[in-house]
Amino acid sequence: MDDAAHPDRIRRGAVAFIVLIGTVSLFSDMTYEGGRSIAGPYLAQFGASGLLVGFVGGFGEFIGYALRFVSGYLGDRTGRYWPIMFTGYAFNLFALPLLALAGGLPVVILLLLLERTGKAIRTPVRDAMLASAAEAKGLGWGFGLHEAMDQTGAMIGPLGIALILGLGGVYRQGFGFLAIPAVIGYAVLIGARLRYPARGRLIIKARLPKRFDFGTAYWRFTAAAAMLAAGYADFALIAFHFGKAGTMAPLWIPVLYAIAMGASGAASLASGSWFDRRGMIAPAIGLGLAAFAAPLVFLGGFGAAVAGVALWGVGMGVQNSVLKAAIGSMVRTEERATAFGLFDLVRGTAWFVGSLLLGALYDVNIAALAAISVLFQLAGIVTMIA
DSSP states (O other): OOGGGHHHHHHHHHHHHHHHHHHHHHHHHHHHHHHHTTHHHHHHHTTOOHHHHHHHHHHHHHHHHHHHHHHHHHHHHHOOHHHHHHHHHHHHHHTTGGGGGOOSHHHHHHHHHHHHHHHHHHHHHHHHHHHHHHTTTOHHHHHHHHHHHHHHHHHHHHHHHHHHHHTTOOHHHHHHHTHHHHHHHHHHHHHHHHHOGGGGGSSOOSSOOSSOOOOHHHHHHHHHHHHHHHTOOOHHHHHHHHHHHTSSOTTHHHHHHHHHHHHHHHHHHHHHHHHHHHTTHHHHHHHHHHTTHHHHHHHSOHHHHHHHHHHHHHHHHHIIIIIHHHHHHHSOGGGHHHHHHHHHHHHHHHHHHHHHHHHHHHTTOHHHHHHHHHHHHHHHHHHHHO
16 A cells, blocks of 8 residues: 555544444443433432432542543553553443442442442543544544544433333333443453554553643643533432422433433534634533533423533533543643543542532522532633633
């Protein structure tokens, strides 16, 4: 093959790798997003309060982000990206189906936290590998495509749970159903490792970061993302509110979560492409709209809840595609896993603190919860654009 065709061959291989890892994410999200769609009401069945739900959701996200720094640093230091991914996906995929067997609130909380731990372990090395592949087509496009596939699974999983509930099933049966996509997702991951064994060696560690000197833009962007995270209500608290306030029947909660995931997938594709062409301005519009999700879901009726959950999904899609693409463009290839992990450590800490605050406010003053959520997110958007 001549040299002119060589870049095309590289791009085709990169796209194929992104699609294959996206397929893993599709089945993974069917599993854990299906479970998370009913985690709030499930906790309520065991007598959890709004503060406890906020704590579990926030602490789970804190673990899910904080441990990414350790995982990313180890990935860059050892180059063992595939083994780290396999370990993380094992926890991430199989913790939630075990909720079907949970006998008490402590076990439910433990399994929910184990799922977030697994996601923390596998995410930064996966993102570093995706970033290396996506450079051939554009970081925004690559992360946008992956996120769209990811959110397709995140939409299918909750709909499967809704179908089970609609047919008269209970939450335990829904969690048991999630074992099916979990097994399929792990099998596809094994296939990806066999098909692309060298992808884990694409990121050659030239030197370890000693002072995390990623530049001023990196740290300002990280601070902005932390503000966004602090104001973003976890869906466990949103679902808890829907059940407690009687906003809708239990069947509709996973359906709305599926709507959010569909909106997230569409927003990730669009915002990723906009980022490659025009930078952060266009995605910031999506984040600005999403900032008003909290007043709709916590203060409105059924119609407002549907609109609010859709906006919540748009915000998640923009954050999970554009923020990663932006970070990937700011740092050197050999330090990406560490940079992703450190970014997520700061972001996860802010999410935890914010979730505790929002959960506490829920038990005291829901209007104040909505106002604080909006203010934190708008502050993050202004910082990000600046």
